Amino acid sequence: MRPLPPAPRPRPGEDRTTDLIRWAAFSCVLVPVVLLGYGASLAGAAGTALGLAAVTAVCRVLLRRSERCAARLLADEPAPGAHHRGRHQRAGTGPRRGGRHSGGNSPVG
Template structure:
C-alpha cells in the first residue's frame, strides 16, 4: 500500500489499472443502454486485447528507458558537436570575415 500524498512510482501500472477498470465498466454501460450481451462481450474482448497490447508496449518502453538511463550514467557523453556555424577559434569572432588576428578597432 502506498503512503498518501506521495507521487506514484509506477505510472504505467496506473494506466493499465484504469484501462482494466474501463474494460469492466464499458460492457456494463453497453448492456444498460440496450446492447446485447454478445455485443458487449465482443467489445470487452476487443478492449482487453488493446489493453494487453498497450501494457506490453508500456513495459517494453519502461525497460528501454531504464536501460538507456543506466548506460548514460555509466558512460560519459561525447564532446558536443557545435555545428557548422558555431566554430570558435583563435582570431575568429561571429560576423568577422577576416582571417587575421582581431584588432581593437573591430
C-alpha cells in the same frame, strides 16, 4: 514492540503505469456493463470487452517495453561531468565547418 519498517515504495514510473493499467482493466469491465444497461446485445458487449482487453494488453506490453528501454538508456548514460562530442558536433571555425559550401554567394559552375 518495534515499529514495522516502511513498505517498499515502487519507482514513480512503475506506479503510474500500474495505475494506468488498472484503470484500463476497470474500463474493460465497465464499458460492456454500460452497453448492456443501454440495451446493447450480449454478443456486442462481449465483443467490446474482448476488444478492449486486447488493446489494454498490447498497451501494457508496449508501456513495459518502453520503461525497460528508458531504464537501459539511463544506465548507459555517461557520467554527468563527462563531455563527448559526436561526429557532427565539432567545435571551431575551421575550413571544414559548414559542409559543402565553397565560399561566398557565388554559384557553383
